Amino acid sequence: MSDDEKNPARQVITDYAQSHFRYFRTVDGTVYAQRTGHPVARPIRSQGTTGSHRQELMVGLFRDGVGVFNGTALKEALDLIEALALTERVQPTHIRVAPGFDGATWLDLGRDDGRSVRIHPTGWDVRVPDPEEVCWRRTQLTGELPLPAKDTNGKGIDLLMRLCNFADAKTEALAIAWLIGCLEPSVPVPAPFLTGPQGAGKSTGGRMLVRIIEGMTGDLRRAPKDEENMITAVAAGWITALDNLSHLPPDLSDLMCCIITGAESIKRALFTDGDVVRSRYRRPMLLTGIDVGVIRPDLAERLLTLRLERPRVRRTEAELWAEYAEILPIVLGSLLDLTVKVRAVQAETPTDLRMADFAHLCAQLDTATGFGTLEAYRASLDDLNDDVIEGDLLAQTVLKHAAELTPGVEERMTSAEWLHALTALYSGEECRPLPKGWPTTGKVLSDRLRRIQPTLAARGVLVDWGRTSAARYIELSRQAPPPPPEQQTAF
Known part of the structure; x- marks a missing residue:
């Protein structure tokens, strides 16, 4: 038999692979393989500890009696498969939570048989999703969840809260709202910050919340030291939980804002000069700590304070x-x-809160249960605004100046004039020395005011910028307080 009449090993492997697996690519060009009828997808080039498609293919060829092939034949076959897959339609992969058809969402139980939970406004059930609908990607952080119990009559929520040490019912409602938000892949949710005195069980409470979604292997971790390690950890799981934070440096604060509401990271691909790797991420986060020091205003709007108290009985x-x-x-x-x-x-969507999707979820939860979650969320944001003001001497000085203004009357000055006025007000007659980080130029002052503008607005002080024919200006005004409820006009 001539060489042309022989069936090359790479052809045998390719035929077997195409008859047992479905191949597709994601928007960033990564090629994945799905065993026929199974929702879990594996990247064909991965050599990680969770297993690659190459290893899966080798095991299938051996167990089905097709043969054992050398590395050259496998490489040539996979090169061809990858090239063919790049011509197929694009389909995303998901970790733990995914959108489905007809308004449904899916929760990956992390099981070998691929069974997952389909959640729909009409009900939920456990089934193996159609691979055309959901493609699960799994990593070492993907733990297995038990099959959820049916007909619980809400008993599980009471059992969970009995183990946690939340300070009051409002805090429990916020924790429940966050858990519900974690099951919705398209809605950003604020990061709960579990705080309380030493020995209140903050780390234990955080693990309990995380493990409802991530399984018993889910755990808290220390904050990574750099952005690259943080993004790697975020991309490998669904919930990122950071334990025992004592301070939030500006770089970590900014990165957490991006993770909560969504962002993209781009870096050079390994062994290339011009190719890049895109990492898109938007993940739920959870934090624990007694005090994280100064909280920046943009992060404060993305946090959810959950206070715990020390248990009376230890276990x-x-x-x-x-x-x-x-x-x-x-x-x-x-x-x-x-x-x-x-x-x-x-339920109506509140229009005055930055995390409008989560506020709408709180309103829905209140409509369904009457928990008072939206009120608790507003109170949590007020507490966080107080924390921001207490840690920002410039914000305190602006509020002190605004307290002398007539409500509804604007005061305009250039940034340099505002810097002089606020500096004089802070120093006072005793010429108190300026603190570290105090603005040194009008431009720096303007930038700082833009950052704390939402916090000041929450206290009724409005900051705006404008320009006249002569120069740019900053305008400061104080809103009139609302009338008492008994004086409000009824319509």
Whole structure:
């Protein structure tokens, strides 16, 4: 038989692969493989500990009796498969939570059989999703979840709150709203900041919330030291939980803002001069700590304060987690029941809050349960605004100056004039020395005022910028306080 009549090994591998797997590419050009009828996708080039398609293909060829092939034949076959897949339609991959057809969302249970939870306003059930609808991507951070219990009558929520040490019912409602938000892939949710005195169980409470979505292997971690490591950790899981934060440097604060509301990172691809790798991310976050120091205003609008108190009775870790593992199917089932109930109701979207999607979710939760979540969310933002003001001497000085203004009357000055006026007000007659970080130029002052503008507006002080024919100016005004409820006119 001539060489042309022989069936090359690469052709045998290619035929087997195309009959047992579906190949597609993502928007960034990465090629994935899905075993026929199974929703989990593996990148064909990955050599990670979670397994690559190359390894999966080798095992399939051996177990089905096709043969054992050398590396050259596998490489040539995979090169051809990758080239063919680049001509196929684009389909995204998802970690843990994914949008589906007909307004549904999916929750990956991390099981080998691919069974997942389909959540719809009409109900939820456990099934294997159509690979054309959902493509799951799994990493070492993808833990397995138990099958959720049916017909729980909300018992799981009570069992969970009994194990956590939240300070009051309003805090519990915010925690529930955040968990529901984590099951919606298209809605950014604020990052809960679990705080309280030493020994309040902040780390334990954080783990309990995370493990409802990420499974018993989900855990808290220390904040990475640089942006690249943080983005790598965020891209490998769904919830990023940072434990025992004592301060938030500006770079980490800005990065957390990007993670919560969504951003993109681009870096050079390895072993190339001009190719790049795109990393898009928007993930739920969770933080724990007693005090993180000065909170920047842009991050404060993306946080959710959850206060805990010290428990009266202490339990061993073994007892606590054994009970938690036992009730986790009931907790997950109750959370899914409540999620369906919340998504089925209609509610108005508050127009005065930055995280409008989460505010709308809180309004839906209140309509469905009457928890008072939206009121608690507003109170949480007020507390965070107070924290911002207490940590910003410039904001305190502006508020002190605005207190002398007549409500509704604007005061205009150039940035340099404002710098002189505010500096004189802070120093006072005793010529107090200026603190570190105090603005040194009008431009720096203008930039700082833009950053704290939402915080000042929450306290009724409005800052605006404009220009006359002579120069640019900054305008400061104070809103009149609303009349008492008994004096408001009824319509």
